[in-house]
Amino acid sequence: MNITINDELRTYVDPLTPAEHEALERSLLTEGCREALILWRDVLIDGHNRYAICSQHGIPFRTVQNDSFDSIEDVKLWMIDNQLARRSVTDFQRGLMALRKKEILAARVVQKSDDELQTEADQAVPFSPPWNTRQEVARAARVSANTISQIERIQKAAAPELVDAVRSGAISISSAANVASLPREAQVAAVAGGKKELQQAARQVREQKSAAKPKKDVDTGTPEEQVKALKAQVAELKDRVATLINENEVLKQKLVLLGEA
Structure with a gap:
């Protein structure tokens, strides 16, 4: 039996961790x-x-054929959907997969002509590409639109070492998005310093952003503006709480180790 390994497909999803591979x-x-x-x-x-x-x-192993694909992009979409359906996949992995799916679908739309996109019967109806909003991507990944935005920032600016730290769970998505705004050297140094250093770097970035941002009075403006401002404050507080929880866990582990010493 001749089985071909396509390296692009082999590495298209995250590799197993050593523990997962051993299991x-x-x-x-x-x-x-x-x-x-x-x-x-x-x-x-x-x-x-x-x-x-x-x-x-x-x-020994068995193989089955799936001949329903016309291109390598079809295969990738199928692989992405498989990953999105799995419970063991992390939020970060699902977000990355959903963004990859968006890229493939968007590229297909670009390749099509207007005649292919619309028939004479619906010429008056504006065409809306699939997965055209961050909310749609977030829904597929089962995360918030804000999380997708943070993953996009990590994709664009994070050093490979920082991405690995997110994959391993050493730093949260929200904190990594903040650290990704630092120069590449500072990101690498924070990762090398461990979880505590990463959390400190993320906190410093948040504090700098908070200090530079003019405070908005939520009691002014239209009701819609007040709701938007309150939601932004809630998101910021949730981010801070997540960081504090992580720091608390680190301190608990240190106490346990000190007790065993």
């Missing part, structure tokens, strides 16, 4: 490969980790 390997060695690997033509599109482990240990 999968243990399961395959004990129970065998019960779930079939999925191929598109001869290209493996689902089951890369299982294939590698089975090949290493000589574990």
Whole structure:
């Protein structure tokens, strides 16, 4: 059987953590490969980790064909939807996948001509590209629109070391978005300093932004403006609470270690 590994597809989703890889390997060695690997033509599109482990240990496996795709972009969309449906995927991973889906769909719209987008019957109806708003992307990723905005900031400005810290859970999405506004060298230094240093860097950025931002009186303006201002304050407070909770957990762990010493 000829199975082709497409490196772009193999790395399209986040790799397993060492603990996850060990658990999968243990399961395959004990129970065998019960779930079939999925191929598109001869290209493996689902089951890369299982294939590698089975090949290493000589574990038999089955394959099934999925020929419903016309292009590699179709395969990517299918992989994204699979990831978005999984419970074990983190908010950050789901956000990244949803943004990738938006990029693919947007690129397809650009490639189409106006004649392809509209028929004579609906010429008067403005065409709205799929996933045209941040809210739609957030809904697919099951996170808030604000979280999607933060992930976009991380995508654009975060150093690879900071991205890895978000993936590992060493720093929250909201805090990482703040740290990403720092120069690349400062980001790397904060990551090297560990969780406490990352939290401190995020807090300093928030304080600088807060000091530079003129305070708005929520008692003035239209009711809509007051609601918007209050929601912004609530979001800021939630961000601060999340950071304080993380710092509290770090202190608790230190107390436990001191008690065991």
